[in-house]
Amino acid sequence: MPDIQVDVSYTGDGDDIAIISARGFIDTTTAPDLEKKLEEQLALNKYKIIVNLENIDYVSSAGWGVFVSEIREIRENNGDLVLINMSSDVYDVYELMEFSSILKSFNNLEDAVFSFTGEKRKAEPPKPSRPQISAQKPDQQRESAPRQEVKPEHAQASRSVAHATSGDPYSIANTELGKRILNVIFDNPYFEVREIIKALKLPQYGGARASGGAVKRELREMDLMDRQKRFELALKKNR
Numbered sequence: 001m002p003d004i005q006v007d008v009s010y011t012g013d014g015d016d017i018a019i020i021s022a023r024g025f026i027d028t029t030t031a032p033d034l035e036k037k038l039e040e041q042l043a044l045n046k047y048k049i050i051v052n053l054e055n056i057d058y059v060s061s062a063g064w065g066v067f068v069s070e071i072r073e074i075r076e077n078n079g080d081l082v083l084i085n086m087s088s089d090v091y092d093v094y095e096l097m098e099f100s101s102i103l104k105s106f107n108n109l110e111d112a113v114f115s116f117t118g119e120k121r122k123a124e125p126p127k128p129s130r131p132q133i134s135a136q137k138p139d140q141q142r143e144s145a146p147r148q149e150v151k152p153e154h155a156q157a158s159r160s161v162a163h164a165t166s167g168d169p170y171s172i173a174n175t176e177l178g179k180r181i182l183n184v185i186f187d188n189p190y191f192e193v194r195e196i197i198k199a200l201k202l203p204q205y206g207g208a209r210a211s212g213g214a215v216k217r218e219l220r221e222m223d224l225m226d227r228q229k230r231f232e233l234a235l236k237k238n239r
Contacts, residue, residue: 004030010046014038018046019109019199023055026063038081042070046126047079049110054085059093065190072186072237080104084112102189102233156217167239172222180206181218187224192227193219 004024011017018041026034041049051067053059058072067081074081083105086094106112113119168188173179177200184191184199191199193216200210219225225231 001117002129003027004033006034008037008041008063010115012048013060013118016046017048017113018044019050019052021052021055025058026056027060028062031060031062032064034063035069038066042073045077047074047077048116049074049079049081050109051081051083052109053083053087053090054087056090057087059090060099064094064097064099065188068099068190069116069188071102080116082112082115084109097190098228098231099190101228102235117167161175169233172224173218174221175218176206177210177214178218179221180208180210181215181224182222185224185230186234186237191230193225 004022004026006023007021009019009021011019018036020037020041022031022034023114038049067083071081081103083094083103085108086105091105094103094105104115106115108228170179170182173182180200184196184205188199194212196219197210197212197215199205200215201207216225224230
């Protein structure tokens, strides 16, 4: 018996919203099956995608990677990928790993469809739900954060990150290696540092090996050693 079963159905005007429903668990062995279904929908120009995780007991980092790997293409085509019906265990990981900074989640199908169409079924009472996690942090949180003194040796990196989030995202890179690293981050915001190092050897990212020390040095200079900062930068770039 397969470890995962993936089905696709459609809703919305002209069936323009694809609902991918999975059953089982998502790890390195089953993630390719889910990824195949997602790629099939993109090939059909379906860019409004709802992933129903109601019957999923576990999602590994490989599974989360599938959800965000195509997010740039999806949003460039005026679509989005949202998650619904996560179990408490899966939702806890979703929050812990801070994927809420990239992917929206809803408690039910109706709310997810509404996020695309702006229409709800009539005469249905509102359903209680847990607070939604915003795709970005509220301005109030940023304003209330204590101001930290920027030391002279780190001032350039801090200014660079601020400029990248408001203008050219590549402005924080001072070297060709830095630009290659940013390309990896923009396509794979969930990657750990070791995965970034490995990805740099792929043709689409230059195909040249870079030492772990060199990559970490570039990340430090760009103020991107923290994974949350990489998430936020990629999210703003992909919007």
